[in-house]
Amino acid sequence: MSTTLERIPWWRDRRVVPWIVQAVVGLALLLVITLLVGNLVRNLTAAGLLLSWRWLGQPASFDVAESLIPFDASMPYWRALLVGLVNSLRVILVGLVGATLLGTAMGMASFSGNGLLRRLARVYVEVIRNIPLLLQLLFWYFVVFLALPNGTAAFQLPGIVLSKSGLYLAWFAQGLSWLGPELVNGVWQAPLRLSVEFTALLTGLITYTGAFVAEVVRGGIASVPKGQWEAATSLGLHWSASMRSVVLPQALRVIVPGLNSQYISLAKNSSLAVAVGYVDLYSVSETTLNQTGRALEVFLLLLGSYLIIDLLISAVMNGANQLVQIRER
């Protein structure tokens, strides 16, 4: 009787196969990366464009339409890019707040007792989600905002004026005096003026992201057991009170993680500002590339900036997530 152990062939040996697979994949990746980076270095050296950051200090010699920090054409490129970054952050921050408000309202409306409101919320989501954002932005800018009347014909509400030249808001001016928009020689003046590009971009981003946020909110509310609604109603709470103090706090546990990816996509979508002429980070980068030809550096800066913005949003949302989750002792 021979009891020789049958030897496992090496190609079926669990200790060997993973290493072979990894070695093959690793070699292939290494080969591709070496090829790409090698070519990149060779071609960029030949063109005299190899990685260098000295050009950032040269004067930008282009002007930026709107800026929160002082800027003129004699200032260096890094300053121009910073202006773009600040403009991007501005639209992202306001957009996040607006999209959250609109989306929450629409998500809640899809549970309203009013049939018309409920259907309207569905129609809003279905219409917005199936039309490209870029098309919507162009529509808001060229069709809606650039067709607005100017001067005395502009839309006026107390403290708010919307005209072709921008959105004028009342704000504190010189101390604590409340100052509204006023017409001076046919031109509106106000302490707070938002350019029409900014307003169009913001409107587009908010309505677009609002639809996705509404879906997240709807999913969150739908995840709350029906018994919670019934219990709240049988306690005598109105629809709004049961939504506010019973259902929504529980729904938030599902909503907040879902909002994270919508917020990040809003931040990334803000780069479409270039289509409506708002000077954001991408728009400044494009101009910089056209003037300096520094494609790689500009790309790395863009990539890094958006990565940091994404990480910041994720960090804030993770913190918010910990706040709304059930605390177990």
Added chain:
Amino acid sequence: MTPIQTGPESGTTPPLRPARPAPESVQPNWAGALRQELFASRTDGLVSVLLIMVILAAALGLLRWALAQAQWAVIQANTSLFAIGRYPVQQQWRLWLLVVLVAALSGVSWGLLRAFPRADRSGEIWPFNDRLVVALLGFLAAWLPAALALGLPLQLRWWVITALLVTMRWLAGHWGRSLPSRLVKLVPLSWPLLYLFGMVLIAGGLGLPRVPPSEWGGLLLTLLMASFAILLSFPIGVVVALGRRSSLPLLRWSSVLYIEFIRGAPLITLLFLGQNILGYMLPGGWAPDRVWRAAWVLTFFCGAYLAEAVRAGLSAVPPGQLEAARSLGLSMPLALQRVVLPQALRIALPAAVGQFISLLQDTTLLSLIGLLDLLGTARTVMANPEFLGKNAEVYLTLAVLFWCCCAALGLGSRALERRLDPTHSPV
């Protein structure tokens, strides 16, 4: 001794607020249903009246604008530009041939789907939905070419193509069962073949004169880019998703790096990479045309997002499935292919189609890097002094077009989901 009060009148506490009248369980009359839906309370009624007024005003305004003020000549004069861009006129018969083939094959596939119903279906050859679709197609064929003010020969072509589609549908629906089964099995295979043949028809080759990608445009370019990226991103997504869930660290980390790199950057910066840097990264002469560079960027972009959808599907499959398959003696690739992936992909389907819909929308970004996709063509048309300021008409038309395409994709995905649902399929 205080009497313990019992009885219905003393034991119940008075309601905190007047109870609502019990909802009538059945509302046969529409007036009652309307009242409950719209005018259940005073605030509800107020909101409803306000909403109805706003909707009516908006609808009337839009209608008045569309019928009286809008000048649709900008669309009518540029239909061919919107459809195919600057595709050379002498070669346009190739596109017509492609449309005819697609219509015929769609008709055959549609008919066969009805001729060989799944167990969940009634087995009717002409269900209500299909009759509705045929009526819609008939209406579109009659109205759309006329509304676009196409010449009579062109209108005639569209009628013939629609008639072909419906006829093939009818023939396949009625005679599909009597066809030899080997022939029927060829039909799903003929779609990829038609795609490759369509590529040859569009781009040239095999004896046909070449039409460079720079001459493709409009809807043709948009659909081509989207379909190319969708088809090729699928294998990328599956492989990367498997890599991300692999126990081998090298595979896992390279997949994570790829996914996070793509998902961290806005699409436009990746297109920027493709247009401005990719040329430096490839050996001289290897760099593809601008259109193809954008197509590859879209593909890799979609692949990363698809990988996340597939990964969610994979993690929804219980680990016992893989273990069971392995313990039956299936090798790892075979177990994945036969047991895990079919289940995971079915779960990932809705998310994947959502990704495809957003990819179709993302093709509009090609206009920002100077390609003449549907939106890019529209912007060149509007830059033409003859059609200056016709923004509203053009953008609205594009919006309707995109909406219909995306909504149709969504509907198709839901139908496919139902067809693949294991609880409905034959045992």
